[in-house]
Amino acid sequence: MLENQHNETPRAYIVGLRTTQTEERFRSSVDECATLAEAAGYEVVWIFTQNLPSVHKATYVGEGKIEEIRDTLENVPADAVIFDDTLTPMQIRNIGKILDTVVLDRTGLILDIFSDRAQTREAKLQVESAKLQYMLPRLAGLRQNLDRQGGNSGARSSRGAGEKQIELDRRHIEHRMTILRKELAQVKQERETQRNRRLRTGEYLVALVGYTNAGKSTLMNDLLQYYGDGKSKEKTVFEQDMLFATLDTTIRRISPKGGRSFLISDTVGFISALPTALVEAFHSTLEEAVYADLLIQVVDYSDEDHAFQEEITAKTLKEIGAGNIPMITVYNKMDLYREKQQGLADNVIIPPFPQAKEDRVYTVLKDKGAGPEIVEKSLQELIGLIESKRSAEEELHTFHIPYAQTGDLHKLKELGLPVSEQYLEDYIELQIRIRKELCEEFREYEA
Ligand SMILES: Nc1nc2c(ncn2[C@@H]2O[C@H](COP(=O)(O)OP(=O)(O)OP(=O)(O)O)[C@@H](O)[C@H]2O)c(=O)[nH]1
Ligand SMILES: [Mg+2]
Structure with missing residues (x-):
């Protein structure tokens, strides 16, 4: 520090x-x-x-x-x-x-x-690029800052030398920005390749979004703990009571008991007046949300400002082109909210929690004395809501799959919610609830 x-x-x-x-x-x-x-x-x-x-x-x-x-x-x-x-x-x-x-x-x-x-190469490149972009028009003022931080203010040489230094700084920065742009383009390419691979498999992707410090990473870790695969300990992400604990995107698979599995991504949180230079530089990281099938907005309900924070989230999502993706809102930290309300006015109504209601779910995601059951129940309510949001996007289709193509039968069953499966004389008849765009690949089997 x-x-x-x-x-x-x-x-x-x-x-x-x-x-x-x-x-x-x-x-x-x-x-x-x-x-x-x-x-x-x-x-x-x-x-x-x-x-x-x-x-x-x-x-x-x-x-x-x-x-x-x-x-x-x-x-x-x-x-x-x-x-x-x-x-x-x-x-x-x-x-x-x-x-x-x-x-x-x-x-x-x-x-x-x-x-x-910033930890990963991508985050480091993105931050450096944003920083230089911010610095370029402010060099004169920032050089004064540097001199002061160095403790040699007053001992500066003539004004002419200062201007020369600024010009040198400018050229140095412009040169560095050219290099960064190239490296970022390469990183972007790598991310796109990964994303295309994922999109091809048609797996359901849920993206965590919301204001910084709301509990996104905590939710990701809870899901991994309860529904992750065996090695979930190594796969947890960094959660901390501080602003911008997360700067990278992490994607993990979640397999709820008795439910369908999905991928979930955790990424940078939003804040009011997120610098434009940062939004631009972090576009490829933030963009992860654009490719999601469902957004989960995590809100710190105990924060008096949460309505405003929701507005900021909506605005940022629109800015990155993710304004129209179906969304569930998780009103988190209900334990803290209840604690804060106690002793205040008598007539406040605390929404029952953990409980899902329409597109919302009221949760406690970190057990701070409330008991682990409350976290588990919060997750169950959320998983239920994810599942109902997911099936709302799906429609019933019937496929006739020849016995020689059982590989495709299994693929289909992974992508949707099978309703019935009958082994007939010439083919297997599968009735399944599935998203329309995922049927394309299997059109030849449609009944
Ligand atoms: N009291 C209480 N604290 C919680 C709850 N959920 C999360 N927290 C705490 O809130 C803090 C922030 O949690 P994170 O999961 O790191 O938040 P984030 O949304 O990922 O934040 P950024 O990565 O900074 O955007 C941590 O100290 C958590 O322990 C909750 O239900 N109740
Ligand atoms: Mg985080």
């Missing part, structure tokens, strides 16, 4: 500006920004907020507020001042000059967290 010059946890201020948002929305955005700062390794020591009719062009917040921050810095030192928004290159530069400290915005912060967490 980060350390400052004195080998301590670096300290940060957060700055939020409220223009048109509601007071509530503004508060939770600033809180989320503080959590992001902590996820990036900072200790948040001060939060500044201001109400203005619109953003101040030169310094984002008003000049008076900037002075107040500067004065505070003299008494309460901080290693960075983080703004809960995307700043223009000019704002970063101006503010940096006045405050003489590292200036970060929400986008830069999220990019830092991503680059800290």
